[in-house]
Structures are given as C-alpha cells and as structure tokens.
Amino acid sequence: MTPGERLRELGERLPPVAAPAGAYLPAVRSGSLVFTAGQVPFVDGRMAATGKVGAEVDVAQAAGFARICVLNALAAVDALVGLDSITRVVKITGYVASAPGFTEQPAVLDGASTFIGELFGDAGGHARSAVGVAELPKNAPVEVELVVEVTTEVSR
Amino acid sequence: MTPGERLRELGERLPPVAAPAGAYLPAVRSGSLVFTAGQVPFVDGRMAATGKVGAEVDVAQAAGFARICVLNALAAVDALVGLDSITRVVKITGYVASAPGFTEQPAVLDGASTFIGELFGDAGGHARSAVGVAELPKNAPVEVELVVEVTTEVSR
Amino acid sequence: MTPGERLRELGERLPPVAAPAGAYLPAVRSGSLVFTAGQVPFVDGRMAATGKVGAEVDVAQAAGFARICVLNALAAVDALVGLDSITRVVKITGYVASAPGFTEQPAVLDGASTFIGELFGDAGGHARSAVGVAELPKNAPVEVELVVEVTTEVSR
Numbered sequence: 001m002t003p004g005e006r007l008r009e010l011g012e013r014l015p016p017v018a019a020p021a022g023a024y025l026p027a028v029r030s031g032s033l034v035f036t037a038g039q040v041p042f043v044d045g046r047m048a049a050t051g052k053v054g055a056e057v058d059v060a061q062a063a064g065f066a067r068i069c070v071l072n073a074l075a076a077v078d079a080l081v082g083l084d085s086i087t088r089v090v091k092i093t094g095y096v097a098s099a100p101g102f103t104e105q106p107a108v109l110d111g112a113s114t115f116i117g118e119l120f121g122d123a124g125g126h127a128r129s130a131v132g133v134a135e136l137p138k139n140a141p142v143e144v145e146l147v148v149e150v151t152t153e154v155s156r
Numbered sequence: 157m158t159p160g161e162r163l164r165e166l167g168e169r170l171p172p173v174a175a176p177a178g179a180y181l182p183a184v185r186s187g188s189l190v191f192t193a194g195q196v197p198f199v200d201g202r203m204a205a206t207g208k209v210g211a212e213v214d215v216a217q218a219a220g221f222a223r224i225c226v227l228n229a230l231a232a233v234d235a236l237v238g239l240d241s242i243t244r245v246v247k248i249t250g251y252v253a254s255a256p257g258f259t260e261q262p263a264v265l266d267g268a269s270t271f272i273g274e275l276f277g278d279a280g281g282h283a284r285s286a287v288g289v290a291e292l293p294k295n296a297p298v299e300v301e302l303v304v305e306v307t308t309e310v311s312r
Numbered sequence: 313m314t315p316g317e318r319l320r321e322l323g324e325r326l327p328p329v330a331a332p333a334g335a336y337l338p339a340v341r342s343g344s345l346v347f348t349a350g351q352v353p354f355v356d357g358r359m360a361a362t363g364k365v366g367a368e369v370d371v372a373q374a375a376g377f378a379r380i381c382v383l384n385a386l387a388a389v390d391a392l393v394g395l396d397s398i399t400r401v402v403k404i405t406g407y408v409a410s411a412p413g414f415t416e417q418p419a420v421l422d423g424a425s426t427f428i429g430e431l432f433g434d435a436g437g438h439a440r441s442a443v444g445v446a447e448l449p450k451n452a453p454v455e456v457e458l459v460v461e462v463t464t465e466v467s468r
Contacts, residue, residue, distance in 0.1 A: 021262035023269035024284035028246050030305040031188060032343060035247040038285030090340050091347040095287045098447040105449045106333035113335035128336035129350030129457045131407045132447030135254040135288030137261045145285045149342040177418035179425035180440035184402050186461040187344060191403040194441030251443045291410040291444030293417045301441045 002084045003074075003119045010118060014075040014083065018042045021137055026076035033090070034081060034148050039072040040140035041065035050139035054102025057141040063111025066094060069144035070112045074119075081150050088149040089116050089126040095143040098132030105130040112144050158240045159230075159275045166274060170231040170239065174198045177293055182232035189246070190237060190304050195228040196296035197221035206295035210258025213297040219267025222250060225300035226268045230275075237306050244305040245272050245282040251299040254288030261286040268300050314396045315386075315431045322430060326387040326395065330354045333449055338388035345402070346393060346460050351384040352452035353377035362451035366414025369453040375423025378406060381456035382424045386431075393462050400461040401428050401438040407455040410444030417442040424456050 007013065017026050020037060027036045041048040053062040074083060094109040096102075109130040116124040136143050163169065173182050176193060183192045197204040209218040230239060250265040252258075265286040272280040292299050319325065329338050332349060339348045353360040365374040386395060406421040408414075421442040428436040448455050 020284075021286075022266040022284070023273055024248065024265075025281045026283070028244070028281065028283045030244060030246045030303075035283045035303065037283040038287070088340070088342060090342045092336070093285070095285075096447075101447070103447055103449055103451045105447070109336075110334040117335055125337045125340065127338070127340045127347045127349040127457075128332075128334070129405070129407075129455065130333075130449055131350070131445045131455060132409075132449075133287045134290045134446045135252075135257070135259055135261070137259055137286055137288075139259045143285065143287060145283075147342075147347065176440075177442075178422040178440070179429055180404070180421075181437045182439070184400070184437065184439045186400060186402045186459075191439045191459065193439040194443070249441070251441075253444075289443045290446045291408075291413070291415055291417070293415055293442055293444075295415045299441065299443060301439075 004083050006119050014078050015071055017075050017079045018072050027080045029081060032149050032152050034077050034150050036073040036076050036146045038143045038145045039069040040143050041068040042072060043068060047138055047140055049141055051141055052097050052099040053108055053141050054099030059104050059107050062108040062141050065142050066108055066111035066144055067115045069142060070115050073144060073146045077148055085150045086148050087123060087151055089120055089124045090149050091147040092126050092128045093145050094130045095133045095136060097136045097141050102132060105132050108142060160239050162275050170234050171227055173231050173235045174228050183236045185237060188305050188308050190233050190306050192229040192232050192302045194299040194301045195225040196293060196299050197224040198228060199224060203294055203296055205297055207297055208253050208255040209264060209297050210255030215260050215263050218264040218297050221298050222264055222267035222300055223271045225298060226271050229300060229302045233304055241306045242304045243279060243307055245276055245280045246305050247303040248282050248284045249301050250286045251289045251292060253292045253297050258288060261288050264298060316395050318431050326390055327383055329387050329391045330384050339392045341393060344461050344464050346389050346462050348385040348388050348458045350455040350457045351381040352455050353380040354384060355380060359450055359452055361453055363453055364409050364411040365420055365453050366411035371416050371419050374420040374453050377454050378420055378423035378456055379427045381454060382427050385456060385458045389460055397462045398460045399435060399463055401432055401436045402461050403459040404438050404440045405457050406442045407445045407448060409448040409453050414444060417444050420454060
C-alpha cells in the first residue's frame with residue numbers, strides 16, 4: 001500500500017499547501033532530499049490553536065497539532081514531487097513553544113512520529129530532535145519540519 | 157547576471173569571513189550541499205546589536221540584522237567554494253532571540269529571505285524554519301544558518 | 313589512526329545506544345549522510361544532570377555534557393554504519409537550555425566540537441549552530457545532533 005493509499009485508509013487527506021508566512025517556499029528538493037519549511041498547525045488557513053504547551057495547550061492536544069504539522073509538511077512535499085515518491089522520512093525537527101518547566105517535548109513530537117510510522121511503515125523510521133522554544137510564529141504551539149528522501153526519477 | 161554581480165549592483169560586498177565563535181568551521185561541503193555555521197550579525201568583528209527582538213530590537217532592525225547574517229553566511233560559502241558556484245539556496249533556519257510574547261519571527265527572517273531572492277532569483281527559492289529562542293550567543297538578536305546546493309565541479 | 317582507535321587512546325568507549333525518547337530512531341542514513349537524533353547527556357540510561365545552564369549547571373559542566381551527547385550520537389552512528397565509516401563530521405546543532413541572560417552557548421558546544429576534533433582530526437572540521445532554548449526534554453541541560461558524511465560502501 002502506498003503512503004497515499006494508507007492516508008486515505010486512515011480517513012485523512014492532504015490539505016492544500018499552506019501559504020508560506022514569508023518570502024520562502026513550502027518545500028525544496030536538492031538531489032534526493034526534500035527539505036520542508038517549518039510547518040505550524042494551520043487548518044483551512046487558520047492556526048488551529050495558539051499558546052504554550054504546558055499552559056494553554058496540553059500534551060495530548062499538542063501531539064494532535066504536531067500531527068497536523070506533518071500533514072501540512074507532506075502536502076508541501078506532495079505538491080513538489082508527489083507523496084508517493086518519498087522513499088524515506090529521514091529527519092524531523094520539532095519545536096515546541098514551551099511553558100516554563102514543560103519538558104515533555106518528546107511526547108508532543110510523538111504525535112508527528114507515530115503518524116509518519118502509520119503512513120510509511122519502515123520507510124517512516126526517522127531521526128528526530130525535539131526542543132522547547134520560547135516563542136513560535138503567530139503564537140503556534142508547535143512547529144515541525146521534515147527532511148525526506150525521494151526517488152529522483154519522479155518529479156511533477 | 158551572477159549572484160556576485162547582483163551583489164555589487166545592490167551596492168553590497170561580502171565581508172571577510174567572521175571568525176567562528178569556537179572550535180568549528182564557517183562552512184562545510186558534503187557532496188553538492190554546503191552547510192554553514194549559524195551566523196550572527198557581526199560587522200567588522202563586532203556584534204551589530206544585542207538584545208531581544210520585541211524589546212531592545214524592533215522587527216525592522218532585526219530584519220536588517222538577518223540580512224547581515226546572510227551576508228556573513230554567503231561569505232563563508234564564498235571562501236569555501238565560491239559564491240557563484242551556488243546553484244540553489246535550499247534551506248534557511250532562523251533563530252530569533254525573542255522577548256516574551258514576540259511572535260513575528262517570520263517578518264524578521266524575511267530580511268534574510270528577501271535578500272536571497274534579490275541575489276539569486278529563482279535559484280534563491282528556499283524552504284525556511286523560523287523559531288523564537290530564549291537566548292543566542294553573545295546576546296545576538298538573530299542567528300541564521302543556510303544549506304545551499306553547489307556545483308560539485310567548482311572548488312577553490 | 314582510526315576514530316575508533318583514537319577513542320580508545322583517549323580512554324573512552326562508545327556507550328550502548330540510548331533508547332530514543334519516542335517513536336523515532338537514533339540515526340538514519342540517506343545516501344552519504346547520516347542524521348542523528350538529538351542526543352541528551354544520558355549515561356547508563358539516566359540523565360547525567362538536569363537544569364538550565366547559567367543556573368543549576370555551569371559552563372564547564374555543560375561542556376562536559378555536550379561531550380557526552382557526542383558520544384551518544386557517535387554510538388548511534390556506529391550501530392548504524394560503523395564509526396570508522398565516517399569520512400566527515402559535517403554539521404553540529406547544539407541546543408542549550410539557558411537561564412535568562414546566559415549567552416555562552418558557544419563555550420558549551422566547544423565541549424562537543426573539541427572532542428570531535430580530537431577523534432577525527434581534519435575530518436572532524438564541522439559547521440555548527442548553537443542556540444539557547446527555553447526547555448529541553450526531561451530537563452536536559454544540552455541537546456546535540458550531528459550530520460555526518462559516511463562512505464556508502466560500508467554498511468553493517
């Protein structure tokens with residue numbers, strides 16, 4: 001089953017590519033790697049929630065938002081080279097807007113990592129860094145970027 | 157027009173490569189990618205400004221400092237492989253030392269992204285992550301790193 | 313002398329690979345690059361210290377913890393492709409959990425960079441970004457991730 005088929009089986013679909021927040025692109029390919037921009041939990045052009053994790057946003061909510069970030073990142077990859085050209089999810093970097101004393105960033109990012117595992121299986125096995133930052137753009141609670149490996153034969 | 161020619165047309169020139177703040181190099185190439193070190197707004201060996209964006213430093217000033225970070229990053233790439241060997245600016249990561257409640261990191265980083273667009277045109281189209289961090293080295297207001305794609309034929 | 317031999321000469325040995333803090337892998341290879349997960353100063357399965365650098369943890373201690381992060385990162389690379397297949401350490405990103413006003417992140421990361429220089433010599437010359445973040449997973453004082461170049465002939 002392809003990641004696209006698995007996505008549908010999970011009852012999800014890729015959203016439209018979120019407009020970048022500035023003078024940059026949602027994703028760029030160089031050789032067999034695609035780097036996505038940092039994605040925040042935009043849904044239908046609006047931030048799904050704002051605030052700090054550990055204060056206004058709890059861990060379970062934040063994990064759900066991290067999953068939305070991944071959907072947005074995959075939409076960016078899909079628009080660039082096609083979702084099913086991904087041969088490996090290589091790296092996730094996750095930034096969690098953290099209330100003082102909040103140290104469960106890994107549990108937040110597991111919302112991203114678990115979803116990638118569901119979609120890609122073994123090809124979804126990725127390295128990850130999770131850090132707690134002071135502030136994120138537009139008061140987003142979480143921001144996620146991906147580095148993925150793609151087949152260089154496919155482009156669209 | 158090459159990026160080097162465009163830089164001169166903009167009335168800019170690459171500064172000397174800023175001395176690293178520790179036991180590392182300004183830029184390293186692996187294959188067709190060059191990764192720069194995180195660059196702060198050093199001008200003539202001194203930090204152009206210090207403090208948090210949203211407090212001591214305003215957005216417009218910070219965008220100007222982000223542009224200086226890019227000049228420093230490009231100087232590092234130039235010294236390694238030559239500015240005109242850049243075939244694509246792939247990724248920018250921008251760290252903004254942010255006062256509590258400051259969430260306009262994308263506007264700060266647009267100082268970097270717009271400048272890259274001016275220099276490189278379509279080849280400057282890059283992915284970007286912008287985050288707000290608690291503190292930066294030497295109290296810099298902003299730190300920018302680049303990943304660029306270069307021609308592997310050229311080296312100097 | 314290989315990095316592995318040099319490590320033994322320094323009286324060190326690679327620790328067991330630290331269990332990831334979530335649904336991700338310690339390191340992933342794509343082409344000739346290996347990306348490690350962000351590593352915290354785990355020793356024997358326990359965090360060596362917690363707290364903010366500039367408050368509970370001083371710079372010299374934090375530099376030592378950054379060195380431990382590198383050992384953990386290299387253990388992850390070793391398990392994946394073998395330590396001696398590293399041909400270049402390309403990039404370090406270091407996140408320092410920073411007390412307000414602490415701006416000596418480069419001195420902390422030099423604990424990582426100097427160690428890499430000792431192990432790899434010229435092949436250890438890397439680019440580096442160091443930033444001060446609000447919070448790190450499990451209250452770690454420092455988190456370090458590596459991008460290394462490896463020979464694609466070797467795999468185990």
